[in-house]
Amino acid sequence: GENVEQHPSTLSVQEGDSAVIKCTYSDSASNYFPWYKQELGKGPQLIIDIRSNVGEKKDQRIAVTLNKTAKHFSLHITETQPEDSAVYFCATQSHYKLSFGAGTTVTVRA
């Protein structure tokens, strides 16, 4: 099956700074790359996604980049705020199967 590696596993940033999470994958058939945010006591919520025919996508303070040749994609959060503190998961989707990274716990220090 698909192997998705996510780094770092924990990330602490000062409020207002940027946060970057990186993921690599192995299945070249993967065509859809969502990012989920999971807050305590809640299920994962989709925050942004990118499809294989797009290299970059931005939504306000969140951006995702994709390099299909190198099989890696990244999440960038700018101007971090305390409410950005959560666990972030990258995922790849081949057909209908989502394969998740192990997650990054992001803590935004006030």
Add this chain to the structure above:
Amino acid sequence: ETGVTQTPRHLVMGMTNKKSLKCEQHLGHNAMYWYKQSAKKPLELMFVYNFKEQTENNSVPSRFSPECPNSSHLFLHLHTLQPEDSALYLCASSQGTLAGGPRWTDTQYFGPGTRLTVL
């Protein structure tokens, strides 16, 4: 209710008990999923249903038995579980298609999960 709901939110059961987890989606979707989320491990896909038909069983032990009576409801029946089955069980749904199962472009929407503890 909106989105994907799950009940109960918390469940403690003994190894000899029988219990069921319930998931309901209010998004008009036709594909539903069960995932297991254990500490420090990636989410693991367990089962997939598309238009009430099971399309995926990811080598899940038979002590977990899914049921999908219609496209809006999904159950996970539990019996003779082991302590290592303690985890957060997440339900998700996506649009789905009649031909060939959910599309690869489908976004999956998750419920809040059931925190299961097996004693």
